[in-house]
Amino acid sequence: MTGKPGSESCDILIRNGYLLTMDAERTVYSCGAVAINDKTIIAVGRDAELSTRFRPRRLFDAxxxxxxxxxxxxxxxxxxxxxxxxAPDDPKTTAPLPFFEWTNQLEDEDEYIQTQVVSLEMLRRGYTFFLEPGTVYEPDAAAAAVESVGVRAGLADPYLWDVSDAGNSRPSNTARIPNDAERAFKVLGRQLARNKDPDGLVRGHVAIYGEGSQSEQLMRAAKECADAAGVTFTMHHNFTVEQAERDDARFGGGSSMVHFARCGLLGPNSLFVHMNVIRDDEISAILDSRMSLVWHPGNAMYYGISSDKKPRIPELIDQGCNVVFGVDVAKVWTFGGLEHIGYLVARQDKRYIPSTRLLEMRTAHAARALGLSEMIGSIEVGKRADIVIRSNREPETLPSINPVQELLLTGHSTFASTVFVNGKLVLLGGQSTQLDQEAVLAAAREMAGRVLKRAGYIPRLSWPVIN
Incomplete structure (x- = not known):
């Protein structure tokens, strides 16, 4: 402590909370406090010390x-x-409305409204950043929605693919941006212009769709573009056994990840998604490259992939691979559900992912996967003030003996009470401070109805519905 008591001013002081810093030492303060000036954290420590040291313009008691x-x-x-x-809860069918039929009907306003809803839902679950994998048709609409709510997002050039005959049905079914090699190479990297503003909530990264829709030439161009810009390169890969086998054949006959490693297409900024199929010789290729993997244990279970192919990601976690979570699409889960699913998937294989590691996967390890460890992912001096105060008014939060386990596993359905992003208060008492939530929800209901009408979809239930 320096100076007289209360001699230092700050914009915001958050005090009297069980503080999980997620710094390199994983320091926990049983009664901690955080001081913020503008967008930046300026002090972290014991509540008794910081409450005496700082004179805040605004005080928040956790x-x-x-x-x-x-x-x-x-x-x-x-x-x-x-x-x-x-979307059906029966994974054996895409009827009556496949994903591509939904996206084919979307207009810019529809993407704006959906991204607002995503952002609001994220905040209520304690999320402040999501990475969109290049499947929003109009990134400017998504960016405007993100900024209106006050969260962070990463956006990429939409639908970069240049192979239409390798088993991925999406390129041929997507009307608005069909498979087009010339376009893919032409627009690659345009969203990186967003990174010129260091204070911007929306950042650009490099994404190609992958999953059988990409040539090696497009992969190489995307990886080189990401390397030059110092950003993440992401794509879907090895989602199913069939897709993995097709890519093996396309890329030389051996395991595709081994080929990618040999060709220099993997690296610390590579972020491959799903990876439900991992062969023995791909383990070392993944680990040696120091790449990150996005795990979605729910998808693997939903489609029955985990019953056909043993999930290898828990094994990779044990070996030090940087594995993080991605909710993908809210089919029968949403934000906050994957940690619980991942824990159980690992236990089914007699492996164990501690709740502390699950928390790392959502914070510090995720920031590392995005190349943003210097900015977000932990509560440390000099980093941006992206901070969540959880509600402790629900029974699920009791008995508050092991808050990490209670937060990630037994109480994973609890909501955030207060959220700051970039030092700005964006959620208070579970409600957005930026916009009218009720108006957003009403607009979303109307939007969904419009899209379904365009698609010719008539809602159906197995049981009779009386109007």
């Missing part, structure tokens, strides 16, 4: 609740968010 860095989701398709309940 009242013993958990304080943690904003959660980060590393893979989410924002413009498919409101297909949940319309």
């Amino acid at each position: 009242k013993g609740a958990v304080i943690h860095p904003g959660f980060i989701d590393c893979h989410y398709h924002a413009n498919i968010h409101l297909i949940r309940g319309i």
Whole structure:
């Protein structure tokens, strides 16, 4: 402590909370405090010390609740968010409305509204950043929606693919941006212009769709573009056994990840999504490259892939691979559900992912996967103030003996009470401070109805519905 008591001023002081800093030492303060000036954290420590040291312009008392860095989701398709309940809970069928039929009907306003809903839902679950994998048709609409709510997002050039005959049906079914090699190479990297503003909530990264829709030439161009810009390169890969086998054949006959490693297409900024199929010889290729993987244990279970092919990602976690979570599409889960699913998937294989590691996967490890460790992912001096105060008014938060386990596993359905992003208060008492939530929800209901009408979809239930 320096100077007289209360001699230092700050914009915001958050005090009296169980503070999970997620710094390199994983320091926890049983009664901690955080001081913020503008967008930046200027002090972290014991509440007794910081409360005496600082004279805040605005004080927030956490009242013993958990304080943690904003959660980060590393893979989410924002413009498919409101297909949940319309997409079937039977994974054997895509009827009556496949994903591409939904996206084919979207207009810019529809993407704007869905991204607002995604952003609001994220905040209420304690998330402050999501990475969109290049599947929003109009990134400017998504960016405007993100900024209106006050969260962070990563956006990429939409639908970069240049192979239409390798088993991925999406390129041939997507009307608005069909498979087009010339276009893919032409627009690659345009979203990186967003990174010129160091204070911007929306950043650009490099994404190609992948999953059988990409040539090696497009992969190489995307990886080189990401390397030059110092950003993440992401794509879907090895989702199913069939897709993995097709890519093996296309890329020389051996395991595709081994080929990619040999060709220099993997590296610390590579972020491959799903990876439900991993062969023995691909383990070392993944680990040696120091790449990151986005795990979606729910998808693997939903489609029955985990029953056909043993999930290898828990094994990779044990070996030090940087594995993070991505909600992907809210089919029968949403933000906050994957940690619990991942824990159980690992236990089924007699492996164990501790709740502390699950928290790392949502914070510090996710920031590392995005190349943003110097900015977000932990509560440390000099980093941006993306901070969540959890609610401790629900029974699920009791008995507050092991707050990490209670937050990630037994109490994973609890909501955030207060959220700051870039030092700005964006959620208070579970409600947005930026916009009218009720108006957003009403607009979203109307939007979904319009899209379904364009698609000719008539809602159906197995049971009779009386109007």
